[in-house]
Structure formats: structure tokens, C-alpha cells
Amino acid sequence: MILLVELEDLNPLNKLVNESVKQVSEDLTQMTSMETHSKISRISQIDIEEFGEGLTSNQRVASFVQISGDLEGFLIILLKPDSAKKVANSMLADMGMQGDKENDEFNEMEKSALMEVGNILTSSFVDGMANASNSEINSSPPQFANDMVGAILDPALSMLAEETETVISMDSELETSEKEIEYRVFLFTNTNTLEDFIEKL
């Protein structure tokens, strides 16, 4: 593994990620009416091509956001399909609407609800990081996917691989109190932009 950033330099970033994830859990709790807390957060520098074990054929529902500005990369939220159904239906119920609980596929309303989760979660995460570092970070509208984990993550890793050999992976897990729903949140950032970002912390 090629270390472009010394690991101790990641400590302030780790603290920042934990604070952002905490904010995300609070927002998710409010949005889905299900108590959600952060379970674990890992921050690591990885050789892009060494990420093989993470690229499985397991099915996940994803909200995918590209970030740009002072920090470049991708924020990807993964949910098991049954968890995604529960989140979407809980949000729709709060708005007096009903999803399609009988069908494994996601209808447009459910997709829209899940993209809203992506929107809020991304805003919490990205705004938290931008404010703490006095940086400007922009995020694209979220995009939806219901597919294999590998297929969801490889476009982000490939695009980053055009610029850099390694990426910083911030991998957080959140769950509801009953462990009914588990969220996996990946933030992959370009190591080149990260060095400048860390200096501002």
C-alpha cells in the first residue's frame, strides 16, 4: 500500500467524520421516525485495486452522490433491499402516502423517498465537513440503483483511479435501535484533494 498521507494526519478527519455521522443519525431518526445510531466508522487509505473483497454480488439499494470542490469524490449509501423498503415506506407513511409493500421492486415514489434520504444524509455529511474545515464542497443530485455492491461501487473507484493510485475510504455503519435497518455509508475521496483539505482542519 502506498501511503501518500501519514496515518496520524487522518486523526482530525476521523473526528470530523464521526461528528458528521452523528449528525446523520440524528437526521435519519427524524426523517424516518426510527431511532438510528452510528455503529462503527472506519477511515483508511486503500489501494484502489485492493478493494476487491468489498466488491461482492450482494444486492443493495444505493443512493450515489458525486462531490466536488475542495474535496472530490463520491458518497454512496447502501441498504439491503428489505431495509430500503422499510425506510421508504416509513417516510411515505409520514407523508400520508403508501408504498408498494407487496412488490420487491421499487416504484417511483419509493425511489424518490430513498433519494431524499440520500439528499438529506449527503447534506448533513458534506455540510458538516465543509463547515468544520471552512471549505467549499458541492454535491450532485443523488442517483438511485438497486444492484450488486460491486457494480455500484466500481464506477466511483474507476473514476478516482484515473487521477490517483489510492483513495481514502470512510466507511460508516448505522443501525436502528431494533437492528432492523442497517445503513452502510462510503465516502471515497481523491487523496490529492484530501491533503489540502486536511491542512485546513
Add this chain to the structure above:
Amino acid sequence: MSALEDSMENVGMGEYCIVKSGDNDPKGNCSNTDKLKIVGLGSCVGVAIFKPKENIMGLAHIMLPKKQGDGDKDKKAKYADKAIGILVDEMEELSNNSPKKVAKIAGGSDMFKVFKDGEKETVGQRNIKAVRKYLKEHGVKILGEHTGGESGRTIVADPKTQEVIVKSVSGEEEIL
């Protein structure tokens, strides 16, 4: 994925493998000489090149079209230009009895509409174009293709039958 497929060797991102059925000396990033798989292809492209008469297969998991700039840190099969050249050359080294080679390719989907600065095509679209171009340059005819779209793929490639099975997340299968 079946238990049999679970036990198959996976060719990871930027890796390649060349096997000859019945020969215990594979080349590249693998240790066995049986069927190989690539799990969860999104924008990446899996390229299988066969020498049909000799049960020789090369499989590469390509991430990007072409290397920009210098440097030698990259894995050999990360870029389409380099990966296809290596497969063709090393398959020839293994046996030059018959020059005929054919290819089957899968992947290059547009999972998300994201573009590199200055590019009008997604990384998946650029990968497919590059793979077709470099296979043609090396005189390798494409016999089967399952590319593009907006869905992921897992592939299983067999050096004996020269079949590539393409699977989607919903369990649909197509044999190339």
C-alpha cells in the same frame, strides 16, 4: 450465486489471468486453471480471449480505457490498451500452435450518470469503445458481447467450453 461459483477464483479489479485447461501453471493473478469469475461488474469490462483449439483462456478485469502519463505502479490489466496486449502476448507465449483468437466481452454499464471533466461519455461507455478498439488492433474478433445498459453483471468464463455466462442481480442469465 451458487456454492460452486462461490468457490471459483475471482479476477479482481485491474487483474488478469491466463489459464490452459489441464495445465497447472496459470499466468497472471490466479492460482487455478478452471473456470474463473468476475463479480459485480459495473462500469468495468470483463474481457475473455480464447484460443479455441487449445483450451487457452485469458480473462482481464479492465477498469479504464487508456493510461494517461507515465508511471509503473499500475496493475497490468487496469487499462484496456495494456491489458489486451498482455493477454494476447502471454497467450501466444503459452502456445503458438494456432494464432486464432476470439473474444467475449461483458460490462461497461452506466450505473450512474457521472462524467470526468471534459468527457461527454461515461467511464463505462469509454471502456467499451476502448476494448473494441484494442481487440481489433490485435486482430481478435468479438464473438459475443453483453455490454452497456444500466445494470451490473457477474460473469463466469470457462476455458474448456469457451462459454461466458453473464448474470444479472435478478438472476437472469445469458450465455455468450
